[in-house]
Amino acid sequence: MTFEDVTSPFLQAAAGQVADHTPVWFMRQAGRSLPEYRGVRGEGSILDAIKKPDVATEITLQPVRRYGVDAAVLYSDIVVPAHAVGFGIDVAPGTGPVAEQPLRNRKDLERLRPMEFDDVHYVIATVEQLATELPTNVPLLAFAGAPFTVGSYLIEGRPSKDYRNTKALMRTDETLWHDVMDRLAESAITFIDAQLSHGAGAFQLFDSWAGALSRRDYDRYVLPHSRRVFSELASRHPQAPAIHFGIGCDHLLESMNSAGPTVLGLDWRTPIRNARSRMGDDLIVQGNLDPALVLAGREPAIAGALDVLRDNELDNGQQHRGHIFNLGHGVQPDSDPEVLQAVVDVVHETTRQGATTSANNS
């Protein structure tokens, strides 16, 4: 096996280098959309399944085997750290994260004690197992929820449309707000550090719901804490690419990019070309096929995937460096795996051709 054979297209693209083909992975690729997942998942909370390293390893590997994607993403959940320190939060099927007692005051914050590696020993065991089982050119992605998004679940106590309690807290007790964000930033850092220290090769910080904020509020109440996550992890794991992603965040992208990720995740609302024109031609992007097009069927999904690649094209028809293909949001549970396979294949085939000639793309 030559050096080239073990080079990861994901890591190359994340470093802005020419890769053999545009790497592909899907947010939520591991999980409910796969029949083989339902076979091993068992009953009970997802948080219980995550606690079983053999099960979590198998579920993480399934989409890598099936689709030939270029990265594995740990089967995990953004509330794992809060759950692990005993805050009292679970993931209710069909609803999402539900906290027994939401975080509304300083006393509630005491229930969110600082997390240590040992609190998530089962995640570490899964990561270690995956490090030995994954193909060498398929890195494992760690992930964590960003302070705002995790905070919104803890404060609301359940998924919210308007984030009323979260916004009330930031506006009425800014000191407590920043203390909560501090604690959640520390927890995200520790959680990702635990994974990167035991075999994960990159990570994504999900600030899924940050788009509910104006940019002024984001900059004041959220950005310093997300920036701290990227900065601390860059210092501890300088080799690990960092992805920053949120839904409906077009109006926040400059700020989210300034938090310091290596790669900026885009949902389907922001054209790749638009993101580069705003944040620089060397911006490394991830995205951004609308997952609704996967639900719409094979033809719309393939057409949409080709649109994404066209959006990443240089004037000479070659692919711009620094693009990781993904959906613009997580895989919907009722997505057809055959359609996802067709998307992986068309991206690989279309861009492998391009990569041959793109040696000149410097």
Place this chain on the structure above:
Amino acid sequence: MTFEDVTSPFLQAAAGQVADHTPVWFMRQAGRSLPEYRGVRGEGSILDAIKKPDVATEITLQPVRRYGVDAAVLYSDIVVPAHAVGFGIDVAPGTGPVAEQPLRNRKDLERLRPMEFDDVHYVIATVEQLATELPTNVPLLAFAGAPFTVGSYLIEGRPSKDYRNTKALMRTDETLWHDVMDRLAESAITFIDAQLSHGAGAFQLFDSWAGALSRRDYDRYVLPHSRRVFSELASRHPQAPAIHFGIGCDHLLESMNSAGPTVLGLDWRTPIRNARSRMGDDLIVQGNLDPALVLAGREPAIAGALDVLRDNELDNGQQHRGHIFNLGHGVQPDSDPEVLQAVVDVVHETTRQGATTSANNS
């Protein structure tokens, strides 16, 4: 009563003129947040209440009496036209619009026959009654759902997070898609025309969920139809200001503005200053206090309202012309009317002072 006394601050601001004070109204001001509403509303579907002109008139008047807002907005619903032509759609309490049989193919479109004035005779009766009962300086706002947003309810059959069927239809049968949008554009035109012809003084087109689309998709699948609504109504009712509004549409604002409204509605994510820097200093805007701050209480709401006014300030400290104060989304049902009253009062008081000196603001 002098001419000035009957001049409407709403209509002045909508025309980009200096007004006595910044006009205020709230999306969904008529309805569930008011105790006096619950007193007259009765049981059953909102669509039944809308059919009773006495009830609908009273509910429309309640917030005008209580708050002293500068515009009345008809107690109505965006699915009224589809319901009126017998498509088979109702508003389920706690859920939203639910269609018995969603619109998925050409045969389903036949069930959505063209609407005529007589189909909504009860709405016309309400409008006529309001025209005699409203203060002369408080115009009645008509409204309708934009083709995309109404279409999404008809096609999905219920409120959706991902608009999967809507996006599938636009991508897999573009001819049928445009036929559906055509029919819905006609219905919005007729519905608003009916109201403007019988006493309403302005209108708002709600494209609440257009933000789910990329700008490319919006421009191709939606914009021509919304543009037709504004263009046709401008031709039939050139004196009536037209407002265009959607949630999470920051990335679409240039396109939505190009559809031809008089006033661009903003949600709380887009600063007024940012909108004017993008679309011209003479842009007339409506918005944009985050309704979550109303839920957060009196102090955060007042502080937020003052932030909005500050965002509309000229360098000399006076208010920019052409601003209609509103929330950045509808009033939440559990909002405290006292907090909304405080918002109306602070906007009126703060800007009435400003208006005195802003005679120089030319």
